[in-house]
Amino acid sequence: MAADPAPILVTGAGGFVGQALVRALAGTRPVIATDRTGLDNADLPGVTALPGEIDDPALIARLTAEPLGAIIHLATIPGGAAESDPALAARINVAAPMALIDTAAAHGNAPRLLFASSIAVFGDPLPQHVDDDTPVRPMLRYGAHKAMLEEWIATLTRRGAVRGLSLRLPGIVARPLAPSGMKSAFLSNLFHALKAGEPITLPVSADATCWLLSRRALVGQMTAALTLASDPETTRLNLPALRVRMGDLVAEVARQAGADPARATYAPDPAIEAAFGAQPPLATPAADAMGLRHDGDLAALVAHALADL
Amino acid sequence: MAADPAPILVTGAGGFVGQALVRALAGTRPVIATDRTGLDNADLPGVTALPGEIDDPALIARLTAEPLGAIIHLATIPGGAAESDPALAARINVAAPMALIDTAAAHGNAPRLLFASSIAVFGDPLPQHVDDDTPVRPMLRYGAHKAMLEEWIATLTRRGAVRGLSLRLPGIVARPLAPSGMKSAFLSNLFHALKAGEPITLPVSADATCWLLSRRALVGQMTAALTLASDPETTRLNLPALRVRMGDLVAEVARQAGADPARATYAPDPAIEAAFGAQPPLATPAADAMGLRHDGDLAALVAHALADL
Numbered sequence: 192m193a194a195d196p197a198p199i200l201v202t203g204a205g206g207f208v209g210q211a212l213v214r215a216l217a218g219t220r221p222v223i224a225t226d227r228t229g230l231d232n233a234d235l236p237g238v239t240a241l242p243g244e245i246d247d248p249a250l251i252a253r254l255t256a257e258p259l260g261a262i263i264h265l266a267t268i269p270g271g272a273a274e275s276d277p278a279l280a281a282r283i284n285v286a287a288p289m290a291l292i293d294t295a296a297a298h299g300n301a302p303r304l305l306f307a308s309s310i311a312v313f314g315d316p317l318p319q320h321v322d323d324d325t326p327v328r329p330m331l332r333y334g335a336h337k338a339m340l341e342e343w344i345a346t347l348t349r350r351g352a353v354r355g356l357s358l359r360l361p362g363i364v365a366r367p368l369a370p371s372g373m374k375s376a377f378l379s380n381l382f383h384a385l386k387a388g389e390p391i392t393l394p395v396s397a398d399a400t401c402w403l404l405s406r407r408a409l410v411g412q413m414t415a416a417l418t419l420a421s422d423p424e425t426t427r428l429n430l431p432a433l434r435v436r437m438g439d440l441v442a443e444v445a446r447q448a449g450a451d452p453a454r455a456t457y458a459p460d461p462a463i464e465a466a467f468g469a470q471p472p473l474a475t476p477a478a479d480a481m482g483l484r485h486d487g488d489l490a491a492l493v494a495h496a497l498a499d500l
Numbered sequence: 501m502a503a504d505p506a507p508i509l510v511t512g513a514g515g516f517v518g519q520a521l522v523r524a525l526a527g528t529r530p531v532i533a534t535d536r537t538g539l540d541n542a543d544l545p546g547v548t549a550l551p552g553e554i555d556d557p558a559l560i561a562r563l564t565a566e567p568l569g570a571i572i573h574l575a576t577i578p579g580g581a582a583e584s585d586p587a588l589a590a591r592i593n594v595a596a597p598m599a600l601i602d603t604a605a606a607h608g609n610a611p612r613l614l615f616a617s618s619i620a621v622f623g624d625p626l627p628q629h630v631d632d633d634t635p636v637r638p639m640l641r642y643g644a645h646k647a648m649l650e651e652w653i654a655t656l657t658r659r660g661a662v663r664g665l666s667l668r669l670p671g672i673v674a675r676p677l678a679p680s681g682m683k684s685a686f687l688s689n690l691f692h693a694l695k696a697g698e699p700i701t702l703p704v705s706a707d708a709t710c711w712l713l714s715r716r717a718l719v720g721q722m723t724a725a726l727t728l729a730s731d732p733e734t735t736r737l738n739l740p741a742l743r744v745r746m747g748d749l750v751a752e753v754a755r756q757a758g759a760d761p762a763r764a765t766y767a768p769d770p771a772i773e774a775a776f777g778a779q780p781p782l783a784t785p786a787a788d789a790m791g792l793r794h795d796g797d798l799a800a801l802v803a804h805a806l807a808d809l
Contacts (some may be wrong), residue, residue: 277602278599278602281595281599281602282595282596285595285598285648286590286591286595286596289585289590289594290590293586293590303533314655314658317542324663328654328658329651329653329655330655330658330659332655334655335651335652335655338651338655339594339648339652342636342638342647342648342651343648344643345637346623346638346639346641346643346644346647347644349623349637350639351641466520469502
């Protein structure tokens with residue numbers, strides 16, 4: 192009889208992405224799920240919930256008490272919230288994961304490590320074209336924290352302590368309406384508003400362009416990345432995403448939701464347009480070669496996103 | 501009567517570089533010197549000593565109580581010590597300076613910030629040629645910490661919060677004999693041994709090549725960098741350094757110290773040779789253009805280093 196595979200630790204497991212990821216992993220192998228709140232997946236097969244604050248050394252010790260087969264690190268203080276509380280953000284986004292990864296790696300089994308990084312590492316304004324060679328140049332604290340942890344994971348991967356891969360997430364739609372501390376919340380709020388037939392004022396122009404991915408496609412990319420061979424020279428990956436024009440997105444969401452697209456109006460905020468609405472063509476050859484896929488087309492992206500509401 | 505200029509804060513002021521830097525700055529403008537120990541410069545004109553642990557929020561608050569004109573951040577847990585105590589090193593090398601810089605920047609006066617980074621950001625093996633475009637690829641924890649803080653300072657400089665410049669220090673000779681936690685200590689110990697006529701076994705080969713700078717030349721570079729205009733697109737600088745062959749260094753130190761060069765023998769340790777003895781030609785056009793200079797030639801480097809013993 193084969194022994195159980197070593198468990199996968201998922202941090203931020205109570206969040207929008209974490210919940211779906213734990214559902215996708217449950218039953219395939221043991222899962223340890225942690226978050227400060229929202230862990231309602233504990234009844235899934237093979238899922239152990241260990242709630243707590245990720246910067247608590249006692250929690251870190253419990254999470255890493257046995258060797259982990261893999262870690263998917265999603266927990267974060269996002270962009271807007273990080274600007275509001277820099278000390279908390281530095282602790283949760285940088286110091287805590289450094290400690291968690293070190294403690295997990297101390298077992299010596301070089302666990303697979305997927306880190307939810309962000310396109311925020313590129314900052315703004317973006318170059319006219321983004322690909323795997325585009326240098327990082329964050330402007331938000333959040334983006335700098337992500338770039339710093341990418342560097343840490345790259346180093347530990349070269350050292351053989353972990354088999355790390357930082358996945359730079361584009362805009363994920365459609366997140367819940369609850370305040371998430373994300374400056375890009377309007378991207379998800381659009382889906383909620385049109386589905387409810389309510390008006391929404393978008394802080395970008397109709398010609399704004401955004402890189403988007405549904406949660407379903409992201410979870411597919413993450414579960415695929417979990418089993419890919421680790422390459423110490425490729426530890427940072429831009430994820431394939433659809434580049435969508437805001438006016439086209441509004442029209443497609445309205446069509447599928449049976450809503451009037453005129454419920455969405457545009458009042459561009461120059462800072463938001465620059466940070467989230469001026470995303471140029473994106474090439475992701477490394478991720479493409481690994482078989483990671485975005486939603487395919489706008490209709491599929493919108494259908495996947497609406498299915499999550 | 502002109503008001504006093506805003507003070508310069510020097511962290512790590514009790515260390516080998518810090519002591520000489522405080523001496524060079526004393527009398528030119530007010531200096532706040534901090535270190536956990538070794539602050540014997542408090543009697544110099546205009547120098548205020550505020551000793552303490554740099555990760556102590558109360559100390560950070562005292563150091564930044566008034567707007568600072570500049571910060572020179574030298575305090576660090578070096579390479580070997582960082583490998584021995586990863587948690588301490590992460591706290592002192594990453595978390596504490598992030599907090600210190602944020603707190604200082606909160607006055608809104610965009611202080612000048614010089615950060616003592618390290619060539620350890622390049623890791624090993626090094627490429628056949630290193631210049632201003634060589635990407636970072638640390639292997640030591642210490643090097644990763646330096647690269648992470650460089651990223652943080654670059655971001656805060658783009659945001660206008662500080663006017664930052666990370667200076668990547670090569671090997672600085674000749675540091676005191678006391679255990680410094682540095683894996684490159686043999687470079688300094690060579691000077692002490694030959695001056696004392698004692699034998700020394702070097703953990704590299706006679707053909708090993710190292711980038712070296714005297715403390716005197718480094719302090720000159722730092723005081724020059726203090727007054728340079730800040731450029732948000734150039735926040736990381738490889739410092740000009742002499743590339744020296746170990747056998748030539750031994751011969752010149754022996755000549756100037758009146759010692760027998762045969763007192764130095766070679767027992768190369770492959771890891772030390774790779775990390776510190778295989779440094780290729782180094783081009784530093786950005787620093788050269790700013791007027792930063794190394795010691796000039798091997799005889800001057802050795803004379804400057806011996807003068808510090």
